[in-house]
Amino acid sequence: MPSFRGVDYLNIDLMLSEEELLVRQTARQFVDEEVAPVIKDCFNEGRFPSQLIRKMGELGFLGANLTGYGCAELSNVEYGLVMQEIERGDSGLRSFASVQGALVMYPIHTFGTDAQKEKWLPRLQSGDAVGCFGLTEPGFGSNPGGMTTTAKQDGAGWVLNGEKTWITNGTAADVAVVWARTDEGIRGFLVEKGMAGYTTSDIHGKLSMRASVTSSLMFSDCRIPGENVLPGAKGLKAALMCLSQARYGIGWGVVGAAMDCYEAARQYTIERKQFDNKPIASHQLVQAKLAWMVSEITKAQLLAMQCGRLKDMGKLEAAHISMLKGNNTAMALDVARTARDLLGANGITDDYPMMRHMANLESVKTYEGTDHIHTLVIGERVTGIPAYK
């Protein structure tokens, strides 16, 4: 399989340092060599490529922008480039890395005790342990503040009751970061696999994110020790801080999925001949679609780059991330559809990546903040008026 050469219409690579390019090269090579050969079968069979977890840990992809505990200590632009390459492989694999790094390692790193960090971060970094993040409930998605899962203090420990759903990595996880309502408001807890009263089950019948594990978590008088509460994770704000980390990575990741679709369509239209044995790329309507796709990808790259530089300066705000995640995901989905159009019937088969990316991106569009919610975040930012209710 030929290696991916990237999409760089505007010489954006000139904005990247030698080190940033080298980071991307490692992620790109990993996707070409380890992900591309297996991902079609994984998606078709509804199977997560769990054999890649330790390799991703070894290469430094898990919790890559965190410091210490064996983490790679990447800048946020470098982290974004890694997410971009992984999602060029598949959104499911990127989701795994996002959850592990941004939704499990980040809260333990930010809100945890030293003992919690020592216990979990090195194992999560290496891929010896897997984590998941339990916020969404059957009745509370866009409005997590309404959650009904409760945690009641009982002696030194806590007792959890409730249900979480749409949880990436749920059944595979050794540790779950779970958010529950307490007498003092919402707090974060570490629930470990095998704890009494904690059960998990997978959600079946997904036509999207098929190479990813998606589960429900059930807590029935689940008793956890006092040392498993995340002391700094108080209030919904703490959970939203985690989501901001993950959404930032998504904003980069989806650009990779779009690049894969665009590049497959570009090559196809140059090779595919119709009408007097001419490549279909010689037709103006086809060129219009290619030009539109590469323009949108380029704008999305610049948006991601600016957000990355702002994040490295400590100046990236949640409202910026909403624009990044909302715009780039919508762009990627439109590019996947447009790229599929150009392949005609061939585009609907699994010989090409468009349908897989397109189906995945339908999930990405509404998870981690729906397109509606991100639009309302931007709307509130420019008017000063919240319009969520």
Place this chain on the structure above:
Amino acid sequence: MKILVAVKQVASRDSALKPAADGRWIDESDLTYEINEPDAYALESGLQLKEQHGGEVVVVAAGPARVSSSIREALAKGADRAIHIEQDGLDAWDSLSLARLLAAAARSESPDVVLTGLQSDDAGRGETGVMMAELLGMAHATIAMKIDVEGGVLKVKRELEGGWFQDLNLPMPALLAVQSGINKLRYATLMGIKKARTKEVKVMTAADLGVEAAPLAILERLALPVKKKQGEMIEGTPKEQAARLIEKLRFEARAI
């Protein structure tokens, strides 16, 4: 054991190449670069020797400022430090003049083993390593497939023609020109990339090495083959013409 690996930076595989305006080398304006593939295998061999026998891997690379990206990659993969001989225009130099630069840098390190790729993916002359060995007064072997060290002796398996191999014992120091594909190349891990930042890269000029920065021979012009369209009239009766045409289509054009 001190292992020195000579690495060349070349245009990435599958690059669209065209001659530069001055005709001396290829147009570099839109190119990306990578470590010459056989040199990547030489580096991997060096890193494995270090893992088995201890010691140090020093990378030496010659070329313009951009070569630093390949040096950084080698350091990220695990080389301990590097020497960058900064010199423009080397692609138009003859092999011996380049070998003099590399040999001077190697001599200053007194390595036990020098590893190079068998040849470069661009010029493909396959002689720079051998010339280095001669200049350094070292034993050498080319097309190395397998490298072991036993009792201070290098045991090397060489690839010959026709599926034959040759086993050699070489005294150290020695230079080996390594064949592509003899081991599995490691990734530059993200942790390795960050660590590379702290490793020493000594930038030297030809003058620092006491070598004159002037080649013995220089590549004057590089050009694409000129495509010629040539028609040929076939004489004779229609029957003779047809027979002649079939012969030409079959044996010259190999079209039928």
